Amino acid sequence: MVFRDPRDYQMISLSSLLIYGIGWLNFEINVLSCLTIITSALLTQYYCTRFFLPSPLDIKSPLISSLSLCLLLRSNSLWLMSLTAVITILSKFTLRWRGKHIFNPTNFGLVAMMLLTDHIWVSPGQWGSTAIFAFFLISLGSLVIYRASRTDVTVAFLLFYSMILFGRAAWLGDPWQIPWHQLQNGGLLLFAFFMISDPKTTPDSRVGRIFLALLVAMGAGVVHFVLFRNNGLLWSLAFFSLFVPVFSKELTTFKKLPTLTPNLRS
Amino acid sequence: MKHLFTAIILLTALIIPLPEVYSFCGFYVAKADTKLFNQASQVVIVRQADKMVLTMANDFQGDPKEFAVVIPVPTFIEKGQIHIGDKTLIDHLDAYTAPRLVEYYDENPCSPYRMYDIAPSAALKSEAAPQRAKKDGHGVTVEAEYTVGEYDIVILSATQSDGLETWLTENGYRIPQGATAVLESYIKQKVHFFVAKVNLTEQVKLGFKYLRPIQVAYESPKFMLPIRLGTINSNGHQELFIYTLTSTGRVETTNYRTVKLPSDKELPVYVKDQFADFYRALFDQQVQAENMKTVFLEYAWDMSWCDPCAADPFSPKELRDLGVFWLDNAETSQPPSPRWGGGGGPAPAVFVTRLHVRYTADKFPQDLVFQETADRTNFQGRYILRHPWTGEDSCAEAKEYRKSLPERHRQEAQELASLTGWDIDKIRQQMNLPLGDEKSSPNNSWWQKLWRK
Numbered sequence: 040m041v042f043r044d045p046r047d048y049q050m051i052s053l054s055s056l057l058i059y060g061i062g063w064l065n066f067e068i069n070v071l072s073c074l075t076i077i078t079s080a081l082l083t084q085y086y087c088t089r090f091f092l093p094s095p096l097d098i099k100s101p102l103i104s105s106l107s108l109c110l111l112l113r114s115n116s117l118w119l120m121s122l123t124a125v126i127t128i129l130s131k132f133t134l135r136w137r138g139k140h141i142f143n144p145t146n147f148g149l150v151a152m153m154l155l156t157d158h159i160w161v162s163p164g165q166w167g168s169t170a171i172f173a174f175f176l177i178s179l180g181s182l183v184i185y186r187a188s189r190t191d192v193t194v195a196f197l198l199f200y201s202m203i204l205f206g207r208a209a210w211l212g213d214p215w216q217i218p219w220h221q222l223q224n225g226g227l228l229l230f231a232f233f234m235i236s237d238p239k240t241t242p243d244s245r246v247g248r249i250f251l252a253l254l255v256a257m258g259a260g261v262v263h264f265v266l267f268r269n270n271g272l273l274w275s276l277a278f279f280s281l282f283v284p285v286f287s288k289e290l291t292t293f294k295k296l297p298t299l300t301p302n303l304r305s
Numbered sequence: 306m307k308h309l310f311t312a313i314i315l316l317t318a319l320i321i322p323l324p325e326v327y328s329f330c331g332f333y334v335a336k337a338d339t340k341l342f343n344q345a346s347q348v349v350i351v352r353q354a355d356k357m358v359l360t361m362a363n364d365f366q367g368d369p370k371e372f373a374v375v376i377p378v379p380t381f382i383e384k385g386q387i388h389i390g391d392k393t394l395i396d397h398l399d400a401y402t403a404p405r406l407v408e409y410y411d412e413n414p415c416s417p418y419r420m421y422d423i424a425p426s427a428a429l430k431s432e433a434a435p436q437r438a439k440k441d442g443h444g445v446t447v448e449a450e451y452t453v454g455e456y457d458i459v460i461l462s463a464t465q466s467d468g469l470e471t472w473l474t475e476n477g478y479r480i481p482q483g484a485t486a487v488l489e490s491y492i493k494q495k496v497h498f499f500v501a502k503v504n505l506t507e508q509v510k511l512g513f514k515y516l517r518p519i520q521v522a523y524e525s526p527k528f529m530l531p532i533r534l535g536t537i538n539s540n541g542h543q544e545l546f547i548y549t550l551t552s553t554g555r556v557e558t559t560n561y562r563t564v565k566l567p568s569d570k571e572l573p574v575y576v577k578d579q580f581a582d583f584y585r586a587l588f589d590q591q592v593q594a595e596n597m598k599t600v601f602l603e604y605a606w607d608m609s610w611c612d613p614c615a616a617d618p619f620s621p622k623e624l625r626d627l628g629v630f631w632l633d634n635a636e637t638s639q640p641p642s643p644r645w646g647g648g649g650g651p652a653p654a655v656f657v658t659r660l661h662v663r664y665t666a667d668k669f670p671q672d673l674v675f676q677e678t679a680d681r682t683n684f685q686g687r688y689i690l691r692h693p694w695t696g697e698d699s700c701a702e703a704k705e706y707r708k709s710l711p712e713r714h715r716q717e718a719q720e721l722a723s724l725t726g727w728d729i730d731k732i733r734q735q736m737n738l739p740l741g742d743e744k745s746s747p748n749n750s751w752w753q754k755l756w757r758k
Contacts, residue, residue: 064562113680115680157679162559162676164557164563165557167561211490212486212490213486216670217670220560267528
């Protein structure tokens, strides 16, 4: 089965993960919350393409962003879930640099809301560490990556992050079980395959992407092991995304995309 | 009071599988050559922002002179940060948050308006001045030594794990095999070690027959519980109950899945007399189903009310004694009324979470790391007994009702069997139901039901 648009793979993968999460892992999110997020995202996209930056309506991009939000965002308030979806989509239209997004929209939506309110949270441990599931996730994700030609940033990130975890364990004299357990985490793989790999936010050059992967992995390590805070991956990616235009060697040759195209990725 | 005490005893008997020795997340370092095991512990964590009060209840049942515990703590602890708590408060918290049975009595189906609430069944019912920074030989620094209550406490920092081991051994502590690597890991993470043993003279003076819980207050971004040391000298798995009292919402682990215990299940009424066995079997079954890789949520509730209340609600003073430091006027406020809060004074802004984890070093290689979520959804392990109506009215509804009872009992039996893994035939026997799979009985086939008059 061949899909013309890699985003189709992405939507199927994310939907399957969501169904697995709700049906088997008892994620603290229900169908109503998911529908709220998806509807808010689609309406925001419609509004923006209609009145803000007139362009053809693209529904795949907001669908991908909102599916990612369903997987990560938790709140008791439907209103805050809706607001997060709105902020997520708005960031694509407002926070731009030479035709590219500064932040991965889902990453921005989550981080902005975590800064703004105490009433949303992300549950990094709820994926568990079942190895079979990790493999399942990887295989699903690799399809997307393969099609999206951004395998390098994912591989580099996983490599650097593994080196940090195993290096730390070696230094502390901990058994390998510990870094291995830390790696067997659905949240981490989701981040590596679906968030950091976003071609709309990563540098266009391979060197730039690998450098970004290194910075994000190190940043996440600092958040977890120096600052002792959770969600290090999200904080780190949001922080270093700010510097992508600065360190990208391709600064001047950032691929200029049309303001909005039907192929806009989340 | 007597009833409360009985309930506490029953509760403790139920939820704690009577370990030979009862331990916290550290390990016991026996001063004599006694075989010691760690099997179960209770910890209360009170936390807001980065301020934390940790209460460790030990139900140590051996000779007090053999009690000693080593706990990694993230910061230096001053004497004023250590307090000796009240064990009854932890027992109260245990009773208050324990899974509970509720009973309903079916109404007469001939006169509608059914199902009123039931009575909840009670759950299962100074000292030496600090001498800071005394350098010792082996790369171990005795940061301070205190006597607090019946405990002699030493705060250590170390640069070498073998040095720490030597220090502990030279000072009369017995170190379990395999501790070196774990100690080294903690030393490199720059933690301090809180070492406590019983001061027998003080204990006699104070007159307590049991060891009271140690409370430590400190400030640290680390919201975690060290469990690795506790697995070293344990025999098989360990059982840990963690109660968190926070101001925002439910607490969960970030490096392991937190899963809710099955709840709101209807069970055969005979379970009333076997609730302790039921809960133990249920927990065993859940642990097995999750391959011992998850932390279980047993209770998550806003403490300003409870429904049903498995024990008396907490007064602000009791909460304060447990370490809730953000409550004002604790002495004057009254306990909240059961059910909907508001009876006496402002409801305390405290959210309680009870987590239950069974672990081995193999399945839980990392220390537990927590996060407080904004989730204020109430959850309790609640099991329901529905007593059938036994009246003799013969209206059409009563006939229908009586017809529905066998099916209901069949489902209750199946529910109980699937939750506990107990033999379905034995359950049916206890319920006086026909043995074997009723589904296969011709009277219960779907077509029989379809055209039954």
